[in-house]
Amino acid sequence: MSSPHILHFDVVAPRQSESLPVFTFAARARDVERFARIERAGRDDSGTLRGFQRPQIAGHIREIRDYLEKPGAILPNPIIVAFTHSASLESGPSHDGVEGRFGRLAIDVSNGAPGWIVDGQQRFTALRDLHGSDFEVLVSGFICDCLEELQKQFILINNTRPLPKALVYELLPQVSDLPPRMSNRSQAALMTEALNYREGSALRGMIKQQTNPKGIIRDTVIQRLLMNSISDGVLRLYADDDRLLLDRGVNFVSEFFHAVRHVFSEDWEDKTPKTSRLVHGAGIIAMGYVMETVHVLTGAEDRDAFARGLRHLKGRTAWSSGEWAFGDERRRWNGLQNVPADIRQLSLHLVQELRRAIPRNEEVS
Secondary structure (H helix, E strand, O other): OOOOOEEEEEEEOOOOOOOOOEEEEEEEHHHHHHHEEOOEOEEOOOOOEEOOEOOOOHHHHHHHHHHHOOOOOOOOOOEEEEEOOOEEEEEOOOOOOOOOOEEEEEEEOOOOOOEEEEEOHHHHHHHHOOOOOOOEEEEEEEEOOOHHHHHHHHHHHHOOOOOOHHHHHHHHHHOOOOOHHHHHHHHHHHHHHHHHHOOOOOOOOOEEEOOEOOOOEEHHHHHHHHHHHHHHOHHHHHOOOHHHHHHHHHHHHHHHHHHHHHHOHHHHOOOOOOOOOOOOHHHHHHHHHHHHHHHHHHOOOOHHHHHHHHHHHOOOOOOOOOEEEEOOEEEEHHHOOOOHHHHHHHHHHHHHHHHHHHHHOOOOO
């Protein structure tokens, strides 16, 4: 008679290491909780290190759980569990002439969950929140002799190189039904793609992406400008409709940068972030606030109207030579860096200069 404290799973056991049996199988989320646990890194009263997992990321867990509650959710990547005791693997009969490919795993849970989560703790935690779920997940695991070997495998498994953010952002517009955090980035990535490749765009070919490594303006910088406007600026008017963002939104931003290129041509054409702060991350993001300010103060939507507003900044910038005058503080033109403090200071300076100048100008008003 089988014991209720012994869980059995039919597994696929690829032939790898003789000393570290590896296997994979499917299990219900509620069963995974019976045989696997998370041991977070910490120290006991004597200062000895225990466990190895990092803290939970609540927002990430919530995103996964919200996704898993949707009818069409899938979770193809497995949770990896390691056992140092209370688990045994028996080879099963050969199905295709290759011995040892299939087997049966027995896990003794009489003293609690004996398995250690090695990878997938956020997914595991999200699955635990799906109370009573019969959702099945893939589990990959291995059996090792000691905790030292388990920790070694944990380091090796979690030390892989992540995908480049730029590639992820380029792929986002091709994907629907993303969590809100990624959806906002997806809209910005969608517009960035249009600005970089659309005929007539002021930024055509200038944005550096995985698919356009020769660009000089980083895609994440343009996305930052766009996300600022989508959340708090003029682009929020189109935020609920991607078609409007791609039509009116992209045209609006392109018209603004056509004006930038015309008014500050000596600081834009043939320049790089090293030779001009206008095409540098700090300058681009700051000019996003300039775009919003000129539009608010003058109603500008096309390149001619934007240019009339931007001319008020002529003589008040130091994009590629000279010094910035931030009140009593002086900064060399290339002293500005792509850090929040410098971006904030530059943005405030430009916006204040515009607000002082534009109301006195009869042509713009």
